[in-house]
Amino acid sequence: MFRTFAAITGSGFRRYSTYRQATLAGAFTNTVFGFLRCHVLLAVATGAGGVAAGYTPDQLATFVWVGQGLLAVVLLWGWNDLAERIRTGDVASDLLRPVHPVLNYLAADLGRAGYALLTRFVPPVVAGLLFFDVAIPSRWSTPPIFAISVVLAVVICFGCRYLVNATAYWLHDVRGPMMIWTFGSGVLAGLYFPLHFLPDWVTVPLWLATPFPSILQTPLDVVVERDDWPVQVGLVAVQAVWAGLILLACRAVQGAAERRLVVQGG
Amino acid sequence: MADRLGVLPAYWALLRGQARSQVSYRTSFLVDLVGNVGATVFDVATVLVLFRLTRTLGGFPRAEAMVMVGLSAAAFATADLAVGNIERLRQYVRTGLLDAVLVRPLGALPQLLLMDLPLRKASRALFGVAVLVAAVLTAGIDWTPARVGLVVLAPVCGVVFFASIFVTTAALSFWWIDSGEVGSAFTYGGRDFTTYPVTVYSGWFRAVFAYVLGFGFVAYYPALALLGRADPLGLPVWAGWAAPAVALPAVLVAALAWRVGVRHYRSTGS
Numbered sequence: 346m347f348r349t350f351a352a353i354t355g356s357g358f359r360r361y362s363t364y365r366q367a368t369l370a371g372a373f374t375n376t377v378f379g380f381l382r383c384h385v386l387l388a389v390a391t392g393a394g395g396v397a398a399g400y401t402p403d404q405l406a407t408f409v410w411v412g413q414g415l416l417a418v419v420l421l422w423g424w425n426d427l428a429e430r431i432r433t434g435d436v437a438s439d440l441l442r443p444v445h446p447v448l449n450y451l452a453a454d455l456g457r458a459g460y461a462l463l464t465r466f467v468p469p470v471v472a473g474l475l476f477f478d479v480a481i482p483s484r485w486s487t488p489p490i491f492a493i494s495v496v497l498a499v500v501i502c503f504g505c506r507y508l509v510n511a512t513a514y515w516l517h518d519v520r521g522p523m524m525i526w527t528f529g530s531g532v533l534a535g536l537y538f539p540l541h542f543l544p545d546w547v548t549v550p551l552w553l554a555t556p557f558p559s560i561l562q563t564p565l566d567v568v569v570e571r572d573d574w575p576v577q578v579g580l581v582a583v584q585a586v587w588a589g590l591i592l593l594a595c596r597a598v599q600g601a602a603e604r605r606l607v608v609q610g611g
Numbered sequence: 612m613a614d615r616l617g618v619l620p621a622y623w624a625l626l627r628g629q630a631r632s633q634v635s636y637r638t639s640f641l642v643d644l645v646g647n648v649g650a651t652v653f654d655v656a657t658v659l660v661l662f663r664l665t666r667t668l669g670g671f672p673r674a675e676a677m678v679m680v681g682l683s684a685a686a687f688a689t690a691d692l693a694v695g696n697i698e699r700l701r702q703y704v705r706t707g708l709l710d711a712v713l714v715r716p717l718g719a720l721p722q723l724l725l726m727d728l729p730l731r732k733a734s735r736a737l738f739g740v741a742v743l744v745a746a747v748l749t750a751g752i753d754w755t756p757a758r759v760g761l762v763v764l765a766p767v768c769g770v771v772f773f774a775s776i777f778v779t780t781a782a783l784s785f786w787w788i789d790s791g792e793v794g795s796a797f798t799y800g801g802r803d804f805t806t807y808p809v810t811v812y813s814g815w816f817r818a819v820f821a822y823v824l825g826f827g828f829v830a831y832y833p834a835l836a837l838l839g840r841a842d843p844l845g846l847p848v849w850a851g852w853a854a855p856a857v858a859l860p861a862v863l864v865a866a867l868a869w870r871v872g873v874r875h876y877r878s879t880g881s
Contacts, residue, residue: 350816364789366787366789367789367792370789370790370792370793371792373792373793373796374793374796377796377797378800378803380816381800381804381812382803382810384811384812384813384816385661385807385811388665388668388669388810389661389664389665389808391665392664392665392666392667392668392669392709393664397664398664452663516690518639521639521643521646524643524646524647524649525649528646528650528653529649530654531653532653532657534787537653537657537859538657538660538661542660542661542663542664543663544663569739
C-alpha cells in the first residue's frame with residue numbers, strides 16, 4: 346500500500362517537473378505580486394504607527410513572501426483535472442484502479458506539492474530576503490511546526506479542491522462552484538491580508554468553522570512566530586482536525602457519486 | 612474605407628450570436644453575473660479592511676484613496692469585459708481556433724474578442740463605475756468644468772491602457788506559448804498597483820510600474836488632479852492629464868506586438 350502511494354507521489358512530482366516554462370512564469374508572477382502586497386502591507390503598518398494588528402513590519406514582510414511561495418505549494422487555484430475527467434467520462438478508469446480515487450489523487454497532489462516546494466516556494470522567498478527586511482524564525486521549534494503545518498495545509502487545500510471538482514458529478518458544469526472557490530479562498534485563507542486585520546468576531550468563527558484559514562493563515566502565523574509555541578501547536582491541531590474532516594467528506598462525496606454515476610458509453 | 616465598413620455587419624453578427632448563446636441559459640447567466648461581481652467587491656473590501664487599521668495609506672485618507680480605487684476598478688473591469696478573454700490566446704493557438712480565424716476575411720483580433728466576449732463580466736464593470744461615482748461624490752472634490760472632463764477622460768484612457776496591456780501580454784504567447792502567468796503580473800498586477808497611491812511603493816519597483824510602464828497615470832495622477840492635491844513625489848499638476856499621452860503609446864505598442872506576433876505565428880502544423 347505504502348509503495349503504491351509513494352509511486353503515485355513520484356509520478357505527480359515527475360509530471361509537474363515537465364512544465365518548466367510554466368513553472369518559471371508562475372514564479373515570476375508570484376514574485377511581482379509579492380512586491381505589490383508587501384509594499385501595501387508595510388504602508389498599513391507605517392500608517393498604524395509601526396505595528397498593524399500585532400504584526401511588526403518584518404513579520405508582515407515574511408507573511409507576504411512566504412505566502413506568495415506557499416500559494417503554489419498548496420495550489421489554491423487552477424486545478425480542474427478531476428472535474429474534466431468527470432465531464433469526459435475518463436474518471437471511469439480511476440474507479441477501476443485498486444486504489445481509492447481520493448487516495449490516488451492525494452498521492453499525486455503531494456508529489457506535485459513537493460515539486461512546487463522546490464521550484465515555486467524558493468524564488469519568492471529569496472526575493473523577499475533580498476529586497477526586504479524579513480523576520481526569520483528565532484525558536485528551534487518553529488521550523489518543524491511550520492513543516493507539519495504546510496503538509497496539513499496541502500492536504501486541506503487538496504480536499505477542498507477535490508470537493509469543488511466533485512460537484513461535476515452532479516452539475517456537469519463546475520464553473521459556478523469553481524468561481525465561488527476562486528474568489529472566496531484567496532480572501533478567506535489570508536492571502537490578501539492577514540485575517541487578524543478583521544475584527545475578532547469574524548476571525549475566530551472563520552478559523553474554527555471553516556477550513557480556509559488553515560490553508561495559508563495558520564502556516565504563515567506559525568512562521569512569523571506571532572504566538573508562543575503552545576498556541577502554534579494548537580493552531581496546527583485545528584488544521585489536523587480539518588484535514589481529517591475534509592478527507593472524510595471527500596470519501597463520502599466520492600461514495601455518493603459512485604452510487605449514482607452512469608459513465609458515458611459503458 | 613467603404614470596404615472596411617462593409618465588414619461591420621459581420622462583426623455585429625458574431626457579437627449577436629455570442630450574446631444569444633450566453634443568455635440562452637438564463638439562470639446560469641444570472642448566477643455568473645452575480646458571481647462575477649464578487650471579484651471586484653473583494654478588491655474594494657480589501658482596501659476598506661486595510662483602512663480599519665490606519666487612517667492614511669501612503670499619506671492619503673480613505674475618502675481620497677477611494678477615488679484611486681474607483682478609477683482603477685472602473686478602468687480594469689471594463690477593459691477586462693471588452694478584451695480580457697484575449698488572455699486565452701494560448702488555448703486558441705493550442706486548439707487550432709486561431710488558424711480558423713486567420714483564414715477568414717476579417718481581422719483576427721476583433722474576431723477573437725467578439726467570439727468569446729464574456730458578457731457575464733458586465734456586472735463587474737458596472738460595479739467598478741458605481742464605486743468610482745460614489746468615491747468622487749464623497750471625496751469633497753471642488754468641481755470645475757476641467758475636473759468634470761477629467762473624471763470622464765481618465766477612466767476611458769484607463770480602459771484603453773489596460774486593454775493594451777491585455778493584448779500586449781497575450782501577444783507574448785505567439786513566441787512563448789507557456790507565458791500565461793507572466794501576463795497576469797502586468798494585467799492583474801497592474802490593477803493591484805493602480806488601486807493604491809503610488810506613494811505606497813518605493814525604489815526601482817515604483818519607478819518601473821508607475822513611470823516606465825505608465826501605471827501611475829491610470830489612477831494616481833488623475834486622482835491627484837481631481838482632488839487638487841500636490842504630488843508628494845514632485846510631478847506637476849498637469850501629470851493628472853497625461854493619461855491620453857500614456858494610453859496612446861500603449862495602444863501603439865499593443866498593435867505592433869499583435870501584428871508582429873500574428874506574422875510570426877506558424878500554426879501547430881497539424
